[in-house]
Amino acid sequence: xxxxxxxxxxxxxxxxxxxxxxxxxxxxxxxxxxxxxxxxxxxxxxxxxxxxxxxxxxxxxxxxxxxxxxxxxxxxxxxxxxxxxxxxxxxxxxxxxxxxxxxxxxxxxxxxxxxxxxxxxxxxxxxxxxxxxxxxxxxxxxxxxxxxxxxxxxxxxxxxxxxxxxxxxxxxxxxxxxxxxxxxxxxxxxxxxxxxxxxxxxxxxxxxxxxxxxxxxxxxxxxxxxxxxxxxxxxxxxxxxxxxxxxxxxxxxxxxxxxxxxxxxxxxxxxxxxxxxxxxxxxxxxxxxxxxxxxxxxxxxxxxxxxxxxxxxxxxxxxxxxxxxxxxxxxxxxxxxxxxxxxxxxxxxxxxxxxxxxxxxxxxxxxxxxxxxxxxxxxxxxxxxxxxxxxxxxxxxxxxxxxxxxxxxxxxxxxxxx
Ligand code: UD1
Numbered sequence: 001x002x003x004x005x006x007x008x009x010x011x012x013x014x015x016x017x018x019x020x021x022x023x024x025x026x027x028x029x030x031x032x033x034x035x036x037x038x039x040x041x042x043x044x045x046x047x048x049x050x051x052x053x054x055x056x057x058x059x060x061x062x063x064x065x066x067x068x069x070x071x072x073x074x075x076x077x078x079x080x081x082x083x084x085x086x087x088x089x090x091x092x093x094x095x096x097x098x099x100x101x102x103x104x105x106x107x108x109x110x111x112x113x114x115x116x117x118x119x120x121x122x123x124x125x126x127x128x129x130x131x132x133x134x135x136x137x138x139x140x141x142x143x144x145x146x147x148x149x150x151x152x153x154x155x156x157x158x159x160x161x162x163x164x165x166x167x168x169x170x171x172x173x174x175x176x177x178x179x180x181x182x183x184x185x186x187x188x189x190x191x192x193x194x195x196x197x198x199x200x201x202x203x204x205x206x207x208x209x210x211x212x213x214x215x216x217x218x219x220x221x222x223x224x225x226x227x228x229x230x231x232x233x234x235x236x237x238x239x240x241x242x243x244x245x246x247x248x249x250x251x252x253x254x255x256x257x258x259x260x261x262x263x264x265x266x267x268x269x270x271x272x273x274x275x276x277x278x279x280x281x282x283x284x285x286x287x288x289x290x291x292x293x294x295x296x297x298x299x300x301x302x303x304x305x306x307x308x309x310x311x312x313x314x315x316x317x318x319x320x321x322x323x324x325x326x327x328x329x330x331x332x333x334x335x336x337x338x339x340x341x342x343x344x345x346x347x348x349x350x351x352x353x354x355x356x357x358x359x360x361x362x363x364x365x366x367x368x369x370x371x372x373x374x375x376x377x378x379x380x381x382x383x384x385x386x387x388x389x390x391x392x393x394x395x396x397x398x399x400x401x402x403x404x405x406x407x408x409x410x411x412x413x414x415x416x417x418x
Contacts, residue, residue, distance in 0.1 A: 160184070229255060
């Protein structure tokens with residue numbers, strides 16, 4: 001399962017390049033099926049989830065190569081419309097292959113994504129959207145079979161701005177006949193990156209980044225080359241690493257605007273941040289201020305994917321902070337592990353009340369999901385003594401490239417054991 005052994009107390013100091021965004025590259029890799037040709041994708045992070053998506057593409061018949069940070073996908077010819085079950089059960093985001101395959105092959109069979117460590121995560125909005133484009137969808141024995149003679153553009157109002165549903169609908173609608181309008185669409189930067197990639201292969205999409213996205217279906221696509229945006233959650237996580245160790249980190253190759261909601265909260269807690277075009281310098285000294293309320297919201301609100309890391313920081317702040325998790329109903333599993341390290345946290349439904357303590361203590365803790373695992377690493381960097389963070393292969397390494405080596409390069413005392 002892999003574990004990090006961390007001796008806390010070192011102040012982090014140095015600079016760091018931020019890798020490409022996991023949540024942007026996964027739909028982009030799926031989208032590379034659409035053109036039936038070659039896609040060259042740069043700034044791809046070397047992560048477990050990315051490798052899983054590439055495995056799926058290869059299993060259904062694409063040819064892929066991954067050299068340096070560039071992935072080349074060739075999706076020429078007929079592909080298998082049966083998406084292998086194991087990766088879909090392991091990685092929920094493979095569900096976005098539905099829209100892609102339906103658009104190009106008019107048929108796809110995919111297993112129902114299994115339960116999830118951070119909540120129920122239904123896919124009703126995905127299915128409703130695809131049905132409105134003309135898909136016939138049958139769910140039976142754990143599988144979803146989607147078929148259509150043709151997809152037709154339509155007006156789709158999402159009940160909730162779901163990231164995955166917005167992407168799935170975009171990925172199908174690019175090949176539909178006519179115009180699709182998605183209202184109440186997700187506005188995350190990863191949606192904009194997907195629009196930019198699809199447009200490079202010939203799609204006609206406008207409006208991504210706003211609540212209304214317009215997609216004019218087209219008949220032909222061509223080769224595409226694209227550089228993935230930097231990972232805003234990784235950048236946010238290392239910003240918290242600077243804050244929690246009272247260090248100073250130059251975070252390079254990012255889009256500061258994408259992490260604005262995170263930086264504002266860090267400034268409220270007392271960090272000093274200088275912003276440049278594609279870098280920030282974050283430094284911190286002394287005990288942090290508590291933050292009255294941190295409420296997770298769809299972009300551009302405070303991201304749910306940073307809730308756990310910010311909670312690690314608030315564990316030793318001066319005073320009481322309240323978290324309200326509005327996106328996922330079961331995303332406080334890191335709290336029980338932080339409590340093992342001496343944190344004072346009470347969970348009440350969707351709220352977590354965190355009373356700052358003087359210091360955290362090393363303990364043997366278990367990462368139970370990707371971002372919660374990262375939060376435990378952050379807490380360990382600041383804790384007295386030694387912390388063992390377990391299950392890092394299963395969770396943390398799904399979304400952070402060489403986290404141990406990057407932290408070590410900044411001065412952390414961290415080693416990985418199998
Ligand atoms: C994506 C991100 C994830 C992030 C989340 C919210 C990827 C690969 N993952 O996940 O890191 O935490 O956005 O920013 O990009 N919902 C429904 N029905 C649906 C779809 C969603 O009820 O059909 C609910 C979910 O259960 C959840 C909420 O909507 O409570 C948000 O989900 P969504 O925005 O779809 O997140 P994901 O795309 O799964």
